[in-house]
Amino acid sequence: MSASQTQQPDFKRELTQVVPHLRAFARGLCGRPDLADDLVQDTLLRAWAARERFVAGTSIRAWTFTILRNAWFTEMRRNRFRADYDEAVADRILTSPAGQEAPLHLADLSRALMELPAERREALLLVGAGGFSYEEAAAICGCAVGTIKSRVGRGRAQLTAMIEEGRIPTRGNASESSRALMAELDRITPKD
Amino acid sequence: MNREQKPRNADLTGDVVARSPGSGEDLAKAVVSDETGATPEIEDEIREHDQKDGGSDEAPPWAAPLRDMYQQVVEEPLPDFLSDLLSRLDRDDE
Numbered sequence: 001m002s003a004s005q006t007q008q009p010d011f012k013r014e015l016t017q018v019v020p021h022l023r024a025f026a027r028g029l030c031g032r033p034d035l036a037d038d039l040v041q042d043t044l045l046r047a048w049a050a051r052e053r054f055v056a057g058t059s060i061r062a063w064t065f066t067i068l069r070n071a072w073f074t075e076m077r078r079n080r081f082r083a084d085y086d087e088a089v090a091d092r093i094l095t096s097p098a099g100q101e102a103p104l105h106l107a108d109l110s111r112a113l114m115e116l117p118a119e120r121r122e123a124l125l126l127v128g129a130g131g132f133s134y135e136e137a138a139a140i141c142g143c144a145v146g147t148i149k150s151r152v153g154r155g156r157a158q159l160t161a162m163i164e165e166g167r168i169p170t171r172g173n174a175s176e177s178s179r180a181l182m183a184e185l186d187r188i189t190p191k192d
Numbered sequence: 193m194n195r196e197q198k199p200r201n202a203d204l205t206g207d208v209v210a211r212s213p214g215s216g217e218d219l220a221k222a223v224v225s226d227e228t229g230a231t232p233e234i235e236d237e238i239r240e241h242d243q244k245d246g247g248s249d250e251a252p253p254w255a256a257p258l259r260d261m262y263q264q265v266v267e268e269p270l271p272d273f274l275s276d277l278l279s280r281l282d283r284d285d286e
Binding site for chain 2: 008009012015016019020021023024025027028037040041044045048104106109110112113124125128129130156159160163164
């Protein structure tokens with residue numbers, strides 16, 4: 001049953017409920033709140049335009065995450081979302097929950113994440129933060145389950161080593177992170 | 193903390209039900225073998241990474257902060273321009 005056979009208000013309600021999760025995923029991918037929200041806006045417009053293709057009863061969260069990550073890779077190729085990671089914004093926004101011991105500052109974690117190759121970062125975000133199963137994450141990324149497991153394993157090891165060895169990039173190295181990201185995207189995304 | 197209850201995702205996963213985030217289980221068990229497509233080479237590689245990582249039974253130190261980082265954004269109020277967009281979606285169709 002497609003969205004055309006179900007109620008449009010239901011689709012809109014589900015879409016509205018998933019927006020906070022789209023923002024969180026996009027923020028993790030982009031590292032910048034403003035660009036992430038632009039990406040979410042694009043995703044919402046694309047999802048609405050394609051709502052006839054959504055199969056009622058399936059996960060709108062997985063469906064919209066797929067749209068968002070595909071839009072992100074596409075737009076990165078077009079240069080639209082190329083920008084340096086915004087340290088000041090991350091420091092202001094990413095603070096540890098009050099009253100909790102926080103050996104790892106969230107801004108440091110965000111900066112470390114941006115050092116990971118894009119494929120590993122999105123795999124960790126989907127499985128480790130978003131709570132998707134390996135199977136769902138593989139479907140979202142359009143790859144085999146084994147590939148997602150490999151990306152999670154490699155990303156996990158890389159992130160752990162970076163943190164344990166104190167190799168989290170400092171503010172001054174943020175542009176280096178951005179360049180590394182772009183080099184990775186150039187490698188993994190097809191040329192137009 | 194309101195978490196979305198994800199419906200069973202028949203078109204994506206067959207009989208797989210989405211797991212709840214929060215336990216770090218997937219990260220801790222990243223080396224677990226199954227019949228879903230991981231080649232032995234990939235599994236060996238993951239196992240090797242995991243051993244370097246100090247074992248697979250404990251979630252890494254960044255696992256909980258990663259979820260906190262995600263959840264913190266989930267709990268933020270939506271910016272006005274996204275709320276406005278949502279309210280316009282079906283109006284623009286009329």
